[in-house]
Each structure stands twice: as structure tokens, then as C-alpha cells.
Amino acid sequence: MRIDGFFNLIKREMRICLKNSFVMISFSSFFLISILIFVFAFGSGSIDGDKLYKPIVWVLLIFSLMLISENFTNNDYADGSLKEMQFLGYSEEVIILSKGIAMWFMIMLPTFFLIPISSILFNVTFTNSVILFLNICLACPSLILISLVSSLFSIQLKNNKIIQFIIIFPFYMPIIIFTTSTTNNDIDGYIFDDNNFLILIGIFFITLPISLLTSKLIMKEINR
Amino acid sequence: MIFKFANPLRFQKFVSKYQPTLLYLSLIFLVCGLFFSFFNSPPDYMQGETVRIMYIHVPCAWFSLMIYSLIAICSLFSIVFKHTLADIISRASAPIGASFTLATLITGSIWGKPTWGTWWVWDARLTSELILFFIYLGLILITTSYEDKSKGDRYASILAVVGIVNLPIIKWSVDWWNTLHQPASISKLSSPSIDQSMLTPLFIMTISFLFFFVSVLLMRIKAEIIQRKIDVIRFNRVD
Amino acid sequence: MVLEIISVFFYRNKRLIFDNFNLKLKNSQIMILIGSNGIGKTTLFELIVGILEPQKGIIKINNQLIQKMFEKKRKNFTYLPHKDGLKDNLTIIENIENWNYLSASKYDFVKLKSSLDYFDLFKIKDENVGNLSQGQRKKVSLSKLILSNNLLWLLDEPFNGLDSDSIIKTKRILENHRKNGGSVLLSSHIDVKIKSSRKIVLNKLRQKRRRDICEINSWEEL
Numbered sequence: 001m002r003i004d005g006f007f008n009l010i011k012r013e014m015r016i017c018l019k020n021s022f023v024m025i026s027f028s029s030f031f032l033i034s035i036l037i038f039v040f041a042f043g044s045g046s047i048d049g050d051k052l053y054k055p056i057v058w059v060l061l062i063f064s065l066m067l068i069s070e071n072f073t074n075n076d077y078a079d080g081s082l083k084e085m086q087f088l089g090y091s092e093e094v095i096i097l098s099k100g101i102a103m104w105f106m107i108m109l110p111t112f113f114l115i116p117i118s119s120i121l122f123n124v125t126f127t128n129s130v131i132l133f134l135n136i137c138l139a140c141p142s143l144i145l146i147s148l149v150s151s152l153f154s155i156q157l158k159n160n161k162i163i164q165f166i167i168i169f170p171f172y173m174p175i176i177i178f179t180t181s182t183t184n185n186d187i188d189g190y191i192f193d194d195n196n197f198l199i200l201i202g203i204f205f206i207t208l209p210i211s212l213l214t215s216k217l218i219m220k221e222i223n224r
Numbered sequence: 225m226i227f228k229f230a231n232p233l234r235f236q237k238f239v240s241k242y243q244p245t246l247l248y249l250s251l252i253f254l255v256c257g258l259f260f261s262f263f264n265s266p267p268d269y270m271q272g273e274t275v276r277i278m279y280i281h282v283p284c285a286w287f288s289l290m291i292y293s294l295i296a297i298c299s300l301f302s303i304v305f306k307h308t309l310a311d312i313i314s315r316a317s318a319p320i321g322a323s324f325t326l327a328t329l330i331t332g333s334i335w336g337k338p339t340w341g342t343w344w345v346w347d348a349r350l351t352s353e354l355i356l357f358f359i360y361l362g363l364i365l366i367t368t369s370y371e372d373k374s375k376g377d378r379y380a381s382i383l384a385v386v387g388i389v390n391l392p393i394i395k396w397s398v399d400w401w402n403t404l405h406q407p408a409s410i411s412k413l414s415s416p417s418i419d420q421s422m423l424t425p426l427f428i429m430t431i432s433f434l435f436f437f438v439s440v441l442l443m444r445i446k447a448e449i450i451q452r453k454i455d456v457i458r459f460n461r462v463d
Numbered sequence: 464m465v466l467e468i469i470s471v472f473f474y475r476n477k478r479l480i481f482d483n484f485n486l487k488l489k490n491s492q493i494m495i496l497i498g499s500n501g502i503g504k505t506t507l508f509e510l511i512v513g514i515l516e517p518q519k520g521i522i523k524i525n526n527q528l529i530q531k532m533f534e535k536k537r538k539n540f541t542y543l544p545h546k547d548g549l550k551d552n553l554t555i556i557e558n559i560e561n562w563n564y565l566s567a568s569k570y571d572f573v574k575l576k577s578s579l580d581y582f583d584l585f586k587i588k589d590e591n592v593g594n595l596s597q598g599q600r601k602k603v604s605l606s607k608l609i610l611s612n613n614l615l616w617l618l619d620e621p622f623n624g625l626d627s628d629s630i631i632k633t634k635r636i637l638e639n640h641r642k643n644g645g646s647v648l649l650s651s652h653i654d655v656k657i658k659s660s661r662k663i664v665l666n667k668l669r670q671k672r673r674r675d676i677c678e679i680n681s682w683e684e685l
């Protein structure tokens with residue numbers, strides 16, 4: 001694969017993303033509104049922010065990843081541009097990789113602002129929110145790849161979010177386990193001698209080839 | 225020898241002929257195994273009488289892993305060679321594997337209540353076994369939710385091959401992490417860290433479960449073949 | 464020989480679609496595939512561009528097997544599928560530019576303008592594609608033809624939804640292309656007349672039918 005072809009693909013994806021700015025807006029408003037609902041549901045009294053904040057953020061992030069990943073694959077399948085990219089000679093791995101990168105920007109750009117705002121709402125300390133942000137940065141690439149693969153799985157199934165969720169859930173689980181164990185350990189005061197950050201990076205390097213290969217197989221199957 | 229059964233009709237006849245025998249064999253071994261495990265084996269010196277649940281729990285756990293490996297091998301075969309029999313086998317064995325996994329989880333939590341004091345602990349073994357259960361559920365859902373059966377099979381085989389990463393995690397989770405779940409006693413066949421009197425009922429139960437699995441699998445394969453034949457004929461009648 | 468299809472067999476959903484299918488397309492030749500719906504015209508195009516693989520047989524473009532062509536070499540044809548791949552919420556010019564980038568031809572605004580002008584689309588170049596009518600969409604995707612430098616054009620139902628004026632314009636493009644040594648394979652479910660073109664009529668294949676359960680004797684049929 002020539003590298004400029006890859007850049008062309010990314011350019012295309014980014015262009016579509018920026019035009020589809022409602023995706024980013026809906027993601028951030030979904031995030032903020034759900035955070036607000038949680039804040040109100042805890043009542044106006046003192047919130048035990050540090051403990052509850054992280055699981056809430058992860059749940060919201062995962063749900064929004066599932067919803068957003070559809071915009072990247074299903075629309076392309078519906079208007080035939082997924083096929084177009086394939087017969088123009090781009091390999092399936094590169095197509096998914098470019099989509100993943102575009103999606104990473106779509107997620108990380110709003111989160112960069114959303115995490116500080118929501119951590120103020122939850123009275124979370126500064127270091128904890130920074131650690132959470134680092135975790136999201138490291139875990140998001142693998143989560144995004146997995147959710148893209150799962151949306152490819154459900155591309156030919158209409159109205160079946162449940163199946164998509166059940167398919168990805170087992171593969172999300174290790175990532176969630178390791179991210180939460182990093183964030184839980186910081187309460188005891190040993191944050192950076194924990195090697196869970198390294199494990200997250202390791203998981204990414206395992207997910208990357210597996211998800212690319214799987215998406216190649218699925219995309220070949222979709223046309224058949 | 226293999227090519228003798230390379231024909232659905234002959235396979236069907238073979239199943240109808242030998243499947244009941246396997247089921248009876250499984251019943252006989254089950255009765256023997258239950259007798260041994262209840263009356264002819266000693267209670268554990270620490271766990272007491274509750275150890276007897278092991279004779280169901282352990283074979284179920286073995287089979288949950290073994291059936292998944294069978295599915296994964298068949299799926300790999302079906303991705304590479306696109307043989308219908310591999311699809312049928314993996315489609316037929318997914319629900320059986322799911323039920324073995326569920327049985328493992330339930331018996332495990334019944335065993336865990338008296339020994340650990342809780343029904344459920346989030347330790348590595350239990351979690352990875354639960355993940356296996358969800359992968360099985362995903363396989364079953366994906367095979368049944370496509371209009372075109374071959375498409376569902378193909379997707380399910382891709383999912384099954386990806387899900388194989390979970391198997392080594394389950395197998396070695398007790399060694400990699402310091403967990404509550406006890407490590408394997410029969411990892412090396414030469415010198416198992418379990419007494420002979422407990423080993424006998426365990427192996428009898430395993431053999432019984434094996435026969436049970438094979439007979440149910442054969443039955444399900446036969447049913448699947450007939451179902452597909454009906455589909456072919458209905459498909460032809462439509463146009 | 465620009466395009467060569469030699470004894471292709473293709474099954475899809477246990478249904479035989481091509482049985483020993485042969486086709487040869489020379490330089491400066493226009494070939495029209497005619498057949499009713501569901502006969503496999505789109506499937507044939509997808510076989511040629513390499514999205515699908517035939518169970519048996521060889522397909523060659525410019526005397527090269529398509530299975531062995533990668534990236535850059537694959538771009539020696541221009542295929543306009545029935546599903547046009549235009550994004551609803553991008554403007555016409557953005558869609559065309561995207562296609563231009565992906566097909567890796569050089570960005571040339573003058574050429575782009577002239578291609579859009581040919582179908583009178585340059586005036587509305589900033590309109591979103593989602594707001595266009597079916598015929599206008601078709602014109603947008605047809606204007607890609609003027610941009611492309613490839614000799615082999617594969618067009619799936621190019622005249623669908625076009626008015627008579629633009630049909631004449633499209634035919635003019637095709638004839639110009641033929642005069643410059645290019646070759647075109649296009650499909651149509653109705654009879655179209657283009658000067659000095661060859662027609663191939665695809666007929667419905669008789670399927671092998673099984674009506675009795677005992678007749679199904681191999682795993683492949685299940």
C-alpha cells in the first residue's frame with residue numbers, strides 16, 4: 001500500500017466527519033446530559049465523586065462508541081462507498097484503520113473538554129481526572145477498533161443493536177478490567193509504578209492485528 | 225473411511241443407527257460415576273462433603289473448553305475450505321457448549337458458597353469463564369439471526385476464531401494471577417495432585433459426559449441436515 | 464485485449480449465475496450487456512473489478528489476471544456502480560474531489576470544472592448531494608468519467624433515470640472515448656442504441672432443481 005493512498009483515505013474520512021459534525025455534537029451532549037442525570041440522581045448532598053465518576057464515564061464512553069461506530073460503517077455500506085473503496089484497490093485493513101483514526105479524533109476531541117467539565121461537576125481531584133484522561137487515551141484505540149469490527153458484524157442485520165452489544169461485550173471486558181484497576185490503585189497512592197498502563201498498550205498491540213484481520217474477513221463476506 | 229460419510233444421507237443413517245447406543249452408554253457411565261462419587265469416594269479433608277460437586281463441575285468445565293476448541297477448529301476449517309459439514313458441526317455444538325458453560329458456572333457458584341463463603345467472586349477464572357459464556361451466546365445469536373444461513377455461519381466462524389484468545393486465558397488464569405480459585409490438580413497426567421479414589425469417579429463422569437456430548441451432537445447434526453434439506457426444497461419451490 | 468473473461472463459473476446462494484461464461488472486449492469497442500433484472504449484470508461487474516471471486520475461470524484486464532493486481536494497477540479501470548457511493552451530506556464538488564483523491568488521479572481544478580460543466584452541474588456545485596434528484600445524482604457520478612484517464616470503463620446502468628438530453632450527452636462521451644481508443648462495457652435492462660456497439664444478451668440459466676429430499680446427496684447442496 002502506498003502511503004499517500006492511506007493519507008487520502010484518512011483525508012476522506014476526516015472530511016466526512018467534519019461535515020457530519022452532528023455526530024460529535026450529539027456525542028458530547030449525550031455525554032454531558034447523562035453526567036448531569038447522574039449528578040441529579042445522587043442528590044444535592046455530598047457526592048462520593050472519586051469512586052463513582054470513573055465507572056460512569058466508562059459506561060457512557062462505551063455506549064457512545066457503539067452508537068458512533070455505526071456512522072462510520074453502516075452509512076458507507078448503505079451508499080456503496082465501502083465497495084467503491086474496495087474496488088479502487090484499497091485493502092480492507094487500511095480502510096478500517098483510516099476509519100479508526102478518524103473515529104479516534106471524533107472521540108478524543110470532545111473528551112478533551114468533556115472530562116474536565118464533568119470532573120468539576122463530580123468534585124473529582126485534578127490528578128484523578130488526568131489519570132482517567134490518560135486511561136481513555138490508551139484504551140480508546142482498542143475499544144474503537146473492536147466497536148468498528150462489531151458494527152461490521154451487524155452491518156447486514158437491520159435493527160439489531162442487541163446482537164452488536166453481545167458480540168463486543170466479551171472483547172471489551174479485559175480492557176475495562178485493566179483500565180478500572182489502574183484507576184482504582186491510585187487511591188492507595190501508587191499510581192505510576194503500576195504496570196497497567198503498559199498492559200493497556202499491550203492489549204492495543206494485540207487488538208490491532210486481530211481486529212484488522214477480522215474486519216478483512218468480514219468485509220469480504222459482506223460482498224459475497 | 226472419512227469419505228464413506230461424505231454424504232449427508234449416509235451420515236443420517238449412521239447417526240440413526242448408533243446414536244441411541246451412545247446415549248445408553250452415557251447413561252450407564254453416569255449411573256456408575258454417580259455411585260462412585262457419592263458412596264465410593266472419600267470426603268476432602270478440608271472441604272468435606274462439598275467436594276463431591278467437583279465430579280460434575282470439573283467435567284463440565286473441561287467440556288466447555290473442549291467444545292469451544294472444536295467449534296474454533298471447525299470454524300477455521302470452514303473459513304479455509306468452506307465445507308458445509310464444518311458449519312453444521314459448529315452450529316450444532318454451540319448451544320451444547322453454552323449449556324456446559326452455564327452448568328460450570330452454576331455448580332461452581334454452588335461449590336463456592338460453602339467453601340469461599342460467597343456465590344460469586346470476580347476472580348480471573350470465573351470472569352474468563354463468564355466471558356466464554358457470552359461468546360457462546362454471541363455465536364448462537366449470530367447463527368440464528370441471519371436470513372441467509374450460510375452468511376450467519378460464515379460470520380459465526382469468524383467470531384469463533386477471534387474468540388479463541390479467551391481459551392488460554394481461562395486455562396492458565398489460575399497460574400498467571402493469584403486467585404481464589406484453586407489451581408488445576410490434574411494438569412499433568414503422570415502425577416496428579418489428587419488421590420486415586422477421587423480420580424476414578426471423575427474420569428467415569430468425564431467419559432459419561434463425553435458420550436452424552438457426542439450423542440447429542442450427532443442428534444443435532446442430523447436435525448440440522450434435515451432442516452437444511454427442507455430449506456433447499458422450499459427454496460426450489462418458491463421460484 | 465482489454466478485458467477477457469474465460470469460462471467463468473459462479474455460484475451465489477446455491478444458485479448458478481454464470482455457467483461457462485466468456486466475453487472479450489477489444490480496444491475501441493463498446494459492448495452493451497442486456498438482460499432482465501436479477502440476471503447477474505451487477506455480479507458480472509463485481510467479478511471483473513475483483514470484489515467477488517469466481518469459483519472457476521479466469522478474468523484478465525490488459526492481459527493481467529485481476530487476482531494478481533494490487534493497489535496501483537487495480538486503478539486501470541473506471542467502474543461506476545449502481546450504488547454511486549456519493550455522500551448525501553457532502554456537496555457535489557466535495558464528492559467529486561473525494562473520488563478524485565481515492566482514484567489517485569492528479570487534482571486538476573480546470574479539468575474538474577469542465578467535467579462538472581459538461582452536465583451543467585458546476586452552477587450547483589455547492590449543493591448537497593442529498594438534495595439532488597435521482598437523475599442529477601446519476602449525472603454527478605457520470606461526470607467522473609470525464610475526469611478519469613483509464614481506457615477501460617465499466618458502467619452499471621448508466622442511463623437509468625436520465626432525461627433524453629443527458630442520455631445523448633452520455634452517448635457522446637462514450638463515442639468520444641471509443642474514438643480515443645478506449646473501450647466501454649455497459650449494462651442496461653432496456654435496449655439502447657449506440658453507434659457501432661456490440662450487444663450481448665444475457666439469458667436466464669436453468670437451475671438444477673431438487674424436489675425430493677433423497678436427491679440431496681452432497682454437502683455442497685445443503
